Amino acid sequence: MTGEQPIQSEDTLTSLFDYQSRTSEFIIEASKLSKTYQMGSVEVHAVRGVDLQVRRGEFLVILGVSGSGKSTLLHLLGALDQPTEGKAYVEGLDLSTLDHNQLADVRLRRVGFVFQFFNLMPQLTAQGNVELPLKFADVPAENAHGRARELLTRVGLGERRTHVPSELSGGEQQRVAIARALANNPRIILADEPTGNLDTKTGAEIIQLLRNLNQTQGLTFIVVGHDRRLTTVADRVIEMRDGEFVSEREGGGEELVQ
Amino acid sequence: MKFRNILGLSWTNMRRRKTRTALTTLGIVVGIMAVVSISALSGGFEAQITDQLTQGLDMDILTVLPGGGILGGGGLTTLHMNDTVVIQNITGVEATLGFSQSGTTVYNETDGTLDTRIVGLNFTDLEATYGHRLRFADGGFPDSGSNDSCIIGYLEDPIAAVGDNVTTEILVRVGFTFVYVNVSFIVSGVLEEVGSSGMLPFDRSVFIPLDTYQTLFNSESIDMILARIADPTQADAIAEEISTAFEDQVLVIVPTAIINTVMGVFDIMEVFLLAIASIALLVAGISILNIMLVSVMERTREIGIMKALGAKDRTILSQFLSEAVLLGIIGGIFGIIIGWVLAYGMGLALPLLFSGGMTGGFVGGDGNGFGGFGGSSNFTLVPVLPLETIFIAICFAVLISVIFAIYPARKAAKLDPVKALRYE
Ligand SMILES: Nc1ncnc2c1ncn2[C@@H]1O[C@H](COP(=O)(O)OP(=O)(O)O)[C@@H](O)[C@H]1O
Ligand SMILES: [Mg+2]
Numbered sequence A: 001m002t003g004e005q006p007i008q009s010e011d012t013l014t015s016l017f018d019y020q021s022r023t024s025e026f027i028i029e030a031s032k033l034s035k036t037y038q039m040g041s042v043e044v045h046a047v048r049g050v051d052l053q054v055r056r057g058e059f060l061v062i063l064g065v066s067g068s069g070k071s072t073l074l075h076l077l078g079a080l081d082q083p084t085e086g087k088a089y090v091e092g093l094d095l096s097t098l099d100h101n102q103l104a105d106v107r108l109r110r111v112g113f114v115f116q117f118f119n120l121m122p123q124l125t126a127q128g129n130v131e132l133p134l135k136f137a138d139v140p141a142e143n144a145h146g147r148a149r150e151l152l153t154r155v156g157l158g159e160r161r162t163h164v165p166s167e168l169s170g171g172e173q174q175r176v177a178i179a180r181a182l183a184n185n186p187r188i189i190l191a192d193e194p195t196g197n198l199d200t201k202t203g204a205e206i207i208q209l210l211r212n213l214n215q216t217q218g219l220t221f222i223v224v225g226h227d228r229r230l231t232t233v234a235d236r237v238i239e240m241r242d243g244e245f246v247s248e249r250e251g252g253g254e255e256l257v258q
Numbered sequence B: 001m002k003f004r005n006i007l008g009l010s011w012t013n014m015r016r017r018k019t020r021t022a023l024t025t026l027g028i029v030v031g032i033m034a035v036v037s038i039s040a041l042s043g044g045f046e047a048q049i050t051d052q053l054t055q056g057l058d059m060d061i062l063t064v065l066p067g068g069g070i071l072g073g074g075g076l077t078t079l080h081m082n083d084t085v086v087i088q089n090i091t092g093v094e095a096t097l098g099f100s101q102s103g104t105t106v107y108n109e110t111d112g113t114l115d116t117r118i119v120g121l122n123f124t125d126l127e128a129t130y131g132h133r134l135r136f137a138d139g140g141f142p143d144s145g146s147n148d149s150c151i152i153g154y155l156e157d158p159i160a161a162v163g164d165n166v167t168t169e170i171l172v173r174v175g176f177t178f179v180y181v182n183v184s185f186i187v188s189g190v191l192e193e194v195g196s197s198g199m200l201p202f203d204r205s206v207f208i209p210l211d212t213y214q215t216l217f218n219s220e221s222i223d224m225i226l227a228r229i230a231d232p233t234q235a236d237a238i239a240e241e242i243s244t245a246f247e248d249q250v251l252v253i254v255p256t257a258i259i260n261t262v263m264g265v266f267d268i269m270e271v272f273l274l275a276i277a278s279i280a281l282l283v284a285g286i287s288i289l290n291i292m293l294v295s296v297m298e299r300t301r302e303i304g305i306m307k308a309l310g311a312k313d314r315t316i317l318s319q320f321l322s323e324a325v326l327l328g329i330i331g332g333i334f335g336i337i338i339g340w341v342l343a344y345g346m347g348l349a350l351p352l353l354f355s356g357g358m359t360g361g362f363v364g365g366d367g368n369g370f371g372g373f374g375g376s377s378n379f380t381l382v383p384v385l386p387l388e389t390i391f392i393a394i395c396f397a398v399l400i401s402v403i404f405a406i407y408p409a410r411k412a413a414k415l416d417p418v419k420a421l422r423y424e
Helices: A012-024 A070-078 A100-109 A128-135 A141-154 A170-181 A200-217 B002-016 B016-058 B085-090 B121-131 B209-215 B234-244 B255-298 B300-308 B313-361 B369-376 B386-412 B417-424
Strands: A026-039 A042-055 A059-063 A085-090 A111-114 A189-193 A220-225 A236-241 A245-248 B060-067 B093-108 B112-121 B135-138 B149-152 B166-172 B177-193 B204-209 B225-229 B250-253
Touching: A012 A100, A026 A070, A026 A220, A026 A236, A042 A070, A042 A085, A042 A245, A070 A085, A070 A189, A070 A245, A070 B255, A100 A111, A100 A170, A100 B300, A100 B313, A111 A170, A128 A141, A128 A170, A128 B002, A141 A170, A170 A200, A170 A220, A189 A200, A200 A220, A245 B149, A245 B234, B002 B016, B002 B313, B016 B313, B016 B386, B060 B234, B085 B093, B085 B225, B085 B234, B085 B250, B093 B121, B093 B204, B093 B209, B112 B209, B121 B225, B166 B209, B225 B234, B234 B250, B234 B255, B250 B255, B255 B300, B255 B386, B300 B417, B313 B386
Parallel strands: A059 A220, A059 A236, A111 A189, A189 A220, B112 B204, B149 B177
Antiparallel strands: A026 A042, A026 A085, A236 A245, B060 B225, B060 B250, B093 B112, B093 B166, B093 B225, B135 B177, B149 B204, B166 B177
16 A cells, blocks of 8 residues: 555545445455346346455456456446346445445546546547546646646656547557546556457556556456456456356466566 | 536537537527627617717707698698797797798809709797707898898808899799799808708708798798707607697607607517527527537447546536537627628628618608708718627527537436447
8 A cells, every 4th residue: 555645625425435334344345246138028137146255455357258247247346337136335335325426426436447448538638538537526637637647657658648549559548548547546446358459468568557556556456358367467366157257266466477 | 527627628529629619600600690790780770870860850849740640631731820829839839930942043143053942931930949050151140021131051162142142033823824033132141051950951041031932932821830849858748739739630740759760660670680690590509409419429438438437417417518608609709700790891881882772762862851861971880789789699609509508418418328338
């Protein structure tokens, strides 16, 4: 843990978290979590009855082929989507008890998302992209600027701050996305196939960057994907198939050797 | 999210799509341009005409004509000098002036001829009614009792000086035939320029004693009676009283009524034109609605990203609404600028186009009559655009674009983030 100053202004959930989060030793939990999509007359069970407990500072990797329900699970855990059944807890807080705005606050301050296709705002520079969640959180402009600068330096992009996404390589864009996910100092990062759109070498760099953040900042990671190299750095690896967890084992817990 | 940040992001978005932004505002620009140029032009026109009418019409002079009703169907066919007494006796009437006039040619042996009108009136009445407004360039009113003296109105090239003899040729009925008779007058005074002055034009006229006029033209009647009233705000009431005194057999013209009638026509025109402009703005609003819906669809993924990053629904909503506000302001400003330039250009062009027709044509057009656009020369139309109109135009532009952006903005705010993120 570094002694980072809390930079967010006012968090409407603070009191709720303070009250509830001490009741759980797991930073993320899920019980009988299910998500069913109705496709006309067909029911698609994207996630079926998943139970999960993630420790603080854990680097969890969930592997599975395309369509196995990884993204859906990640969305449910990150308060982006609501389950059809079961419950998800973030820092001890039952997401099903939160209203729309409170869920937005969970995404704003408690979890950071990293996506396969980077999902940067195309019209904003790297700096602007990292500042965006800070602006959502009403962080004063100077603080936001300094914070974004610092984060971009931390992911190795100090020099390319003023470039828009189209002027950046895939690896660089993913670094911006990671910096952005860290903006409001969340303790949890949810990464959806972060290397899925990168070449081997760049993918390895990104995996190592995530692992470093996990090691140095004590951030909790849930990374989903099918990149086998993820298992090397993971503390724990869960295999997912057809919306269910089919196996669980310890990961390598090592640094990635290139 | 702070409003300043929302605006900043909107501005970035709009700059990214300059062409689209320009096209979106185009409707607003055109609509506001129409509203501004119409109201500036008609404002200028109205100011111009009010100005000319108030100059041309003496606000404290009522005109009494024979004949009741609008066009004198029935009613008295003639007025006589003793009718002035009836009017004079009405409270609020300060002085009366009965006169007759006809067109004629006046010439002076040395200085040439002048096509003019000859006016018969009592000089004492003239002095009582218009005395405070008339200035003699030379000479003065004739001695009372003198029946062969005249006063000449202002002329650019005077044809006679005080003491000169002027001759006028008058067509007179003798029995069953008409003959031309030459009558001479001694000039007792020459007036300074009066400019336009209602029913009785002074400049270019020759004034002779009423008795002489009536003898010459073998007539006992007078054309009309002018009554000067003490308080112009009482004009309507006094006009009513005069009318009643003559059993509604006369027509009383109130100057303010003329102005009101003309202004009324302008108001109707303005309402009509503004209605057209409003339709333009409505169309502008619908095009904003349309383009914004497309924009929301195109930016679905961005909206999903923003939501994944923790943006609240109201942040997305205000994002789109603030873009609409900016569109409205930009459109409004350009509309006002272009509208003003247009109005200014038309203000210069219109008088040139109409210079022939307008000057003579408006209100009876008798060269000098009724102040009819000051004798053709300097009719200019300066558009009038009060700050208030500018403010209202901008507000209107913003209002229209915001109203039509509400639906797309709500649609954007309500997007499901997961679906939005999966959107290709
Ligand atoms: N909005 C949706 N409507 C219907 N089916 C969906 C929807 N989203 C995902 N699915 C289905 O749910 C399953 C899991 O999808 P997803 O979570 O994206 O898997 P993964 O990320 O492992 O590829 C897939 O079969 C997918 O087709
Ligand atoms: Mg996926």
